[in-house]
Amino acid sequence: MKYFFLIFESIRRNPVRTILTSLGTMMLVLVVTLVFTVLTAMDRATTEKSSNIKAIVTEKWQVPSMMPYSYAKALTEGAADPADKSAARPSDYMTWGFFVGSTESNPAKRGFENMFFSFVMEPEKTRTMMDEVDEMPDSEVRPLIDAIARMKEVPNGVIVGPERLEKMNKKVGDRITVYGRNYRDINLELEIVGTFPKEPARFADSAVIARDYFDRQLDAYKQSHGGKAHAMADRSLGLVWLRVKNKPTFNKLTEQIIGSPSFSSPAVKCETSSTGISGFLEAWRDIFWGVRWLLTPACMIVLSLVIMNAISISVREREPEFAVLKVLGFRPNQILMMVLTESVLIGLLSGLFSAAVSYYVINNVFGGLPFRIAFFPKFTVPEAALWWGAAMGAGTAFAGSFVPAWRARSVKVSDVFARVT
Template sequence: MKFLILVVENIRRNLVRTTLTSLGTMMLVLVVTLVFTVLTTLDAVTTEKSANIKAIVTEKWQIPSLMPYSYAAGLIEGGAAPDDPNAVRPQDWMTWGFFVGSTESNPAKRGYENLFFSFIMEPEKARTMLDNIDALNDQQAEVLNEAIKKIQEKRNGVIIGEGRLAKLKKKIGDRITAYGRNYRDINLELEIVGTFPKETSQYTDSAIIRRDFFETELDTYKASHNNKPHALADKSLSLVWLRVPDRMSFNKLTEQILTAPSFSNPPVKCETSSTGIASFLDAYRDIIWGVRWLLAPACMLVLSLVISNAISISVRERRIEFAVLKVLGFLPWQILCLVLGEALLIGTLSGLASAGLAYGVINGVWGGLPFPIAFFPKFAVPINCLWWGAAMGAATAFVGSFFPAWSARGVRVSDVFSKVA
């Protein structure tokens, strides 16, 4: 305890240097924490699972995937023949289409602030098939359940994430018109009936509209254009999600779908959700590699140099003090531990404080880290960041302070006092 008190007192002796070192540590730990937040989320969604597997069925040769909606009936049965008792059928399913539009009617004024991106799906499937929904507690899940109940009552209802509501300057109960961009000339009159829980930052900029409502709008377009269907009327199905219990079931399901003649024009592919997302992220592969292996190590190196510089200055100024400590009976290893302890205390507490602030502010105030990659508009900072921050601060403090501490250990009493004399 006395040793710890001595370490704390030494830190307090030069508050300006300690504060600047601490702030530098906090800033660099913050950067690395944000980097790890993105990387750990991407690693989690691209890691293969052995149970409770979600499969994605998409068009085989085209991106974006555009399949006829007629495929849905067969795919949600896993491509199984009706009279085949040995066939594997999904435990759950969800269809996805995408409607991209704008709430601004004038194309010249359209921008990100009035963008409207929506999943065309069965709203009730949001409870069981959307990622991260199963992690919500009862109170958070009730927000989504209430929104689903209302959209089931209103065919033109829409559920919109809180982030997008704020950008559109709208609230629940307002009406909007979404002017189609991928579905040109399809303009949807919608009523906002609910929002996603703020804890689901992945969907903060997204929306849900009912599949049956959208199919009706396509029929309305056909009736108003001399019975001529919309160009994408038979290409409104982008993805089908299927849940199976294990890898063996997934392999059997894939075989059923790929060999079914009803899914041959256009042909489809079936892959696990992790594989599908990894393929989708291929366009970001170089960026992710650079962030993981260049940016993060560079921040750690800079942080070590910052601490090393601060401790080196402190050691040079305190050579007489270390000589006196030796005269008083302090052993070299005790002086080494004293200097290392000062650096480790600053680094650990600064790293922990930085990570704690990141966790509280980014998740609690911002609703997630706004760093759009693919279909991830925001990333929630995990609770693990608290030990990341402390560990990064401690590790870089140790590396940066070791050589200055070793220099302090080797101070020669005779040399120091001969110069003073």
């Protein structure tokens, strides 16, 4: 017990150095926590699954994908022959179109702050097929379920993410006009019927518009323009999501879709959602590699050097103390462990505190880390960050303090007292 009392007394003895070391640890742990928050989310999104697989069907030769909506019915059935009972069929589906507009009527004043990004889709699929939302219990998405039901009663209803609602200074029940940008001259009069839950954060800035309502607006455009269809009318299907139970079913489904003559102009491709997302993130690949293998190790090395410098100064100042401890009967390894424990304790507590504060503030105050990558506008700090921070703080503290601790272990009593006298 007295041994641990000595450790805590040593930490308390120089509060300025302890606080500075702790702050340095917390700042670098914060940086690495933010980095790993993004990398973990990307890894999770691009990891292949062996069951409950989501497939994505897109246009083969063009990005962004813009297929005719006439493809939708056959694709949602997996291009299966109705007479073939052995054909692979998806257990669920979701079609996506994209309507990008602005709530500002004056083109000169349009910017990111009034941009309006929405999925054009079947509202009920928001609950069963949207990533992460489909895995949440009903108790956590009850307002969303109610909003989906409301869209059946309100044809021009829209579900808007909480962050976009806040930016627009609107609430559920308000009406908005969205002026089309990718669908020029298509302006939508919408009624906000509900919102997404705060988690997952990726949909906080998005919206959902009913496909039936959107198609009626395209038909109305055609009628008002002398029978001339909108330029995007036959290119309104972006992606089709299909859920299959396992990899063999996915492979067979892919063969059916690719081999179907119904999808030849334009041609389509079918891939797992993880592969598709990897394709979207291809432009970020080198950045992710550099952050993972260069920035993160560099942060840990810098942290180790900071701790090494602080502990080295402390060891030099405390050489007489270590000499007295040896005279009192402390063994060299006990002194080694005392210095290491002091450093590791500071690193562990500082790392844990930094990670815990990051977890709470980013998730509960800011609603996620606002760092847009492709269609990931925000990232939630995972609970695993708590042990990341503690392990990182303790590990770098151990690495940085080992050499100074060994020097303390090797202090010679005769040399120290010779200098004193």
